[in-house]
Amino acid sequence: MALALEIQLQGNVLARNQTPLALLIERAAAGETAAFEQIMIQSQQRVMAMSWRLLGNEADARDACQEVFLRVYKHLRHFKQDRDFFAWLYRITVNVCRDTLKKRHLQSQTRSIDADPNDSVLEIPAEQADAEETLLQAQRRELISRAIAMLPFKERASIILRDVEGHSTEEVARILKSSSTTVRSQISSARRKIRDYCRRHQTMQESQ
Amino acid sequence: MNCNQVESLLPLYAGHDLDARTAGRISMHLQSCPACTDAAAEYRDTRQLLEDFAPPEFSEGTFAGMRQVVWRQIETESTTPSFSGLIGAWFRPRLGWAVVTAVLLVVFALGIYFMSDRRRGQQPVAVNSQEMDAGNGQPKQSALPAFSLAASRENNSQPLSDQRPPQKRMQRTEVRDRDRTSSVAMIAASAPQAQPTTSTPNDSISSGAAVNGDTQKTLRMEIQTKNPNIRIIWLAPRDAKSPTPNSRGI
Numbered sequence: 001m002a003l004a005l006e007i008q009l010q011g012n013v014l015a016r017n018q019t020p021l022a023l024l025i026e027r028a029a030a031g032e033t034a035a036f037e038q039i040m041i042q043s044q045q046r047v048m049a050m051s052w053r054l055l056g057n058e059a060d061a062r063d064a065c066q067e068v069f070l071r072v073y074k075h076l077r078h079f080k081q082d083r084d085f086f087a088w089l090y091r092i093t094v095n096v097c098r099d100t101l102k103k104r105h106l107q108s109q110t111r112s113i114d115a116d117p118n119d120s121v122l123e124i125p126a127e128q129a130d131a132e133e134t135l136l137q138a139q140r141r142e143l144i145s146r147a148i149a150m151l152p153f154k155e156r157a158s159i160i161l162r163d164v165e166g167h168s169t170e171e172v173a174r175i176l177k178s179s180s181t182t183v184r185s186q187i188s189s190a191r192r193k194i195r196d197y198c199r200r201h202q203t204m205q206e207s208q
Numbered sequence: 209m210n211c212n213q214v215e216s217l218l219p220l221y222a223g224h225d226l227d228a229r230t231a232g233r234i235s236m237h238l239q240s241c242p243a244c245t246d247a248a249a250e251y252r253d254t255r256q257l258l259e260d261f262a263p264p265e266f267s268e269g270t271f272a273g274m275r276q277v278v279w280r281q282i283e284t285e286s287t288t289p290s291f292s293g294l295i296g297a298w299f300r301p302r303l304g305w306a307v308v309t310a311v312l313l314v315v316f317a318l319g320i321y322f323m324s325d326r327r328r329g330q331q332p333v334a335v336n337s338q339e340m341d342a343g344n345g346q347p348k349q350s351a352l353p354a355f356s357l358a359a360s361r362e363n364n365s366q367p368l369s370d371q372r373p374p375q376k377r378m379q380r381t382e383v384r385d386r387d388r389t390s391s392v393a394m395i396a397a398s399a400p401q402a403q404p405t406t407s408t409p410n411d412s413i414s415s416g417a418a419v420n421g422d423t424q425k426t427l428r429m430e431i432q433t434k435n436p437n438i439r440i441i442w443l444a445p446r447d448a449k450s451p452t453p454n455s456r457g458i
Contacts, residue, residue: 058264069278145261148261164259188219194254198257
């Protein structure tokens with residue numbers, strides 16, 4: 001009997017955790033705090049990752065993430081259920097990150113293209129078995145991070161949503177409230193700039 | 209397609225963002241062009257780097273702290289009214305008082321207006337140069353021609369709304385007309401041939417006819433001032449000397 005009750009409780013917990021997002025949104029919009037907490041838990045990783053990619057550091061990404069969820073909480077009752085919630089969330093994230101960059105003048109503080117990418121390579125413990133691979137991965141991340149940081153914000157948002165997050169061009173256009181042609185042009189320009197940056201970095205390494 | 213055209217389309221080709229026909233044409237060009245093939249490989253590598261551009265692992269503590277901050281801010285904002293809410297709250301209890309004050313002010317202003325209007329109606333507006341005989345109430349016989357300044361409200365048929373010039377202007381007009389009357393009286397007094405006539409203020413105002421019915425012997429002159437309520441009527445004997453040139457401007 002006790003075992004059956006335990007299984008039933010576990011089933012309830014499981015069912016509660018698997019509540020469809022639409023229902024959660026509906027309940028959160030009605031003022032249920034637990035539902036909004038669930039929405040935050042389900043989407044925090046995406047928002048944080050997107051913010052980190054756009055802003056380039058964890059502290060700013062955390063602040064942006066808080067602001068995103070505050071805006072979501074304020075405007076959730078105006079959200080229409082027939083729309084894509086995550087597209088809406090990404091749009092808010094992009095807007096918040098753009099505001100953050102404007103506010104803190106991070107664009108002027110972004111690292112120069114000519115700066116040495118090895119300046120701030122993450123320190124990796126040498127004891128690790130895969131230390132070399134981790135170091136290489138960190139260098140690549142640093143390289144791409146620098147390359148993305150030099151892009152204009154619109155191109156940055158487009159390339160992250162398209163190539164990093166894996167959205168289609170039409171989805172990116174919808175998220176950014178732009179046209180597919182504009183997004184395609186931004187993506188093309190961003191890829192070219194990143195390619196040029198990586199090529200220059202490779203040339204510098206070979207010359208050393 | 210030449211190399212320049214292919215080069216311009218390679219970023220989109222690497223990301224599979226081109227239509228099938230254009231992509232096929234680029235693929236055909238790449239088979240025969242090593243330089244463009246190398247460039248395409250670079251774009252593919254770049255795209256691969258972007259796909260591997262994963263953020264660092266964020267700890268659960270980071271997310272929990274973030275959510276706590278969000279809830280704290282939500283609570284703070286719900287307890288602290290917003291700027292617009294503050295303005296609304298400031299106006300809400302005072303709006304009733306403002307309406308009551310405005311109504312009282314309007315009532316007060318209307319009261320003052322009607323009171324002053326009534327007082328103005330009671331004031332004698334007419335100015336008559338004739339002196340009334342104290343004994344029988346008849347106009348006193350005078351050696352001067354009779355002048356009457358007709359401004360009586362009782363004889364005015366205009367509606368009340370048209371009789372509301374500002375009081376100061378009315379008083380100024382009266383003073384001016386008194387001056388005119390006195391100056392005409394002085395002119396008339398200087399004419400020794402003037403025959404006395406008799407008139408009542410009502411006669412001169414209402415009908416404007418010659419006094420005593422003797423139209424043959426009496427000359428009547430009416431001067432309308434700017435104020436429609438005030439009219440100067442000048443009665444003089446026909447055989448009297450014409451007024452001096454100075455009096456024509458009256």
